[in-house]
Amino acid sequence: MSLKRKAVDVAGDASKKAKSNASITSFFGAPKSSPSSKASSDPSAPATQPTPFDKDAFVAKLSSEQSSLLNLELTTLHDTWLAALAPDLLHPSFLSLKRFLASERSSGTKVFPPEEDVYAWSRHTPLNTVKAVILGQDPYHNVNQAHGLCFSVRPPTPAPPSLKNIYTALKSDYPSFRPPPKNAGLLTPWADRGVLLLNTCLTVRAHAANSHANKGWERFTQRVVDVVAQKRTKGVVFMAWGNHAQKRCAAVEKSGKHLVLKSVHPSPLSAHNGFFGCGHFKKANDWLTGRYGEGGEIDWDLGAADVDGKAEAVKAPVVVSEKEAEKGNVSQDSEKTLQTDEEALEEDMLEAVREVEKKVDARDAEEYGAAGAEEDELEAMREAENATSAT
Numbered sequence: 601m602s603l604k605r606k607a608v609d610v611a612g613d614a615s616k617k618a619k620s621n622a623s624i625t626s627f628f629g630a631p632k633s634s635p636s637s638k639a640s641s642d643p644s645a646p647a648t649q650p651t652p653f654d655k656d657a658f659v660a661k662l663s664s665e666q667s668s669l670l671n672l673e674l675t676t677l678h679d680t681w682l683a684a685l686a687p688d689l690l691h692p693s694f695l696s697l698k699r700f701l702a703s704e705r706s707s708g709t710k711v712f713p714p715e716e717d718v719y720a721w722s723r724h725t726p727l728n729t730v731k732a733v734i735l736g737q738d739p740y741h742n743v744n745q746a747h748g749l750c751f752s753v754r755p756p757t758p759a760p761p762s763l764k765n766i767y768t769a770l771k772s773d774y775p776s777f778r779p780p781p782k783n784a785g786l787l788t789p790w791a792d793r794g795v796l797l798l799n800t801c802l803t804v805r806a807h808a809a810n811s812h813a814n815k816g817w818e819r820f821t822q823r824v825v826d827v828v829a830q831k832r833t834k835g836v837v838f839m840a841w842g843n844h845a846q847k848r849c850a851a852v853e854k855s856g857k858h859l860v861l862k863s864v865h866p867s868p869l870s871a872h873n874g875f876f877g878c879g880h881f882k883k884a885n886d887w888l889t890g891r892y893g894e895g896g897e898i899d900w901d902l903g904a905a906d907v908d909g910k911a912e913a914v915k916a917p918v919v920v921s922e923k924e925a926e927k928g929n930v931s932q933d934s935e936k937t938l939q940t941d942e943e944a945l946e947e948d949m950l951e952a953v954r955e956v957e958k959k960v961d962a963r964d965a966e967e968y969g970a971a972g973a974e975e976d977e978l979e980a981m982r983e984a985e986n987a988t989s990a991t
Contacts, residue, residue: 653683697816720748778903
């Protein structure tokens with residue numbers, strides 16, 4: 601089976617990220633469909649059970665506090681997901697979570713990913729386009745890493761160790777697979793092609809792994825998994841890597857309506873114990889093709905990925921006044937100088953990251969050896985992966 605399918609390759613999340621000088625509400629307005637939402641008209645795309653929803657009526661019933669707490673969800677969560685998850689936004693545990701996050705930010709605590717990226721998974725992969733689900737645990741907690749998609753990192757951050765192992769497994773399934781250029785780790789092309797890249801916790805305190813665990817995200821993201829299982833009536837592939845992800849998919853597996861592929865986590869501490877050679881990517885495509893016909897498979901290739909994050913396939917309007925435009929206007933000579941400085945800085949950063957990666961790999965080999973208990977592995981994996989971009 602061919603690795604690629606005929607589809608528009610839309611890469612880069614710049615188009616789905618608010619600019620720093622614009623508010624979330626003014627940038628997004630009503631959440632817009634990504635190009636992948638067009639897949640709903642493709643006869644090979646899995647069907648979605650519709651969810652009747654009147655957004656205006658829902659908003660009208662909110663108290664002033666609820667409206668304030670849920671502003672991010674109302675303005676950045678894709679409409680297909682908002683319709684399915686609206687009742688969950690009013691659950692006491694979610695409102696408590698939102699109060700906690702508000703207190704974190706108001707106290708000056710740095711939280712990742714940036715606020716406008718918390719629900720990037722919903723905009724890149726609308727509910728009616730989901731074909732596969734990959735489950736992560738905690739967002740990366742260092743600068744320029746997390747952007748709302750599990751396992752994915754922003755350019756120019758290199759692919760973390762677990763993602764490198766995912767590339768290796770893909771190359772085994774599909775020898776023609778190409779990772780992103782420049783050793784990058786941006787996975788927005790997968791998300792745009794129907795792969796829901798979902799973490800269990802959607803936020804984390806800067807430089808403090810697992811710091812937002814048990815605050816309410818777990819219930820909400822479990823509901824996301826459940827909604828996919830309930831609404832995607834023709835079936836979806838769930839990739840459950842590690843005990844944590846497998847627990848999240850337990851009910852999905854029992855239903856018998858979907859394909860659940862289980863393996864150890866792709867962390868360097870466990871990948872050799874069953875992840876390498878698991879064949880999940882080819883198994884997923886074989887199942888999707890058998891269920892939906894030729895063209896229903898996922899294009900896993902990342903060779904044409906926008907590793908600089910500059911692609912703007914669907915750009916939400918940002919109104920800029922003439923005065924602001926004049927301020928931001930620089931001469932061509934200045935632009936060339938800035939570009940040269942940025943390239944030099946990027947190269948220095950990448951070199952520093954490579955050195956850190958070598959130290960991390962050496963430390964893992966010396967201290968851990970063979971994989972131990974999986975919970976310990978996951979904690980070590982988070983720390984090791986976040987270290988790869990620390991400079």
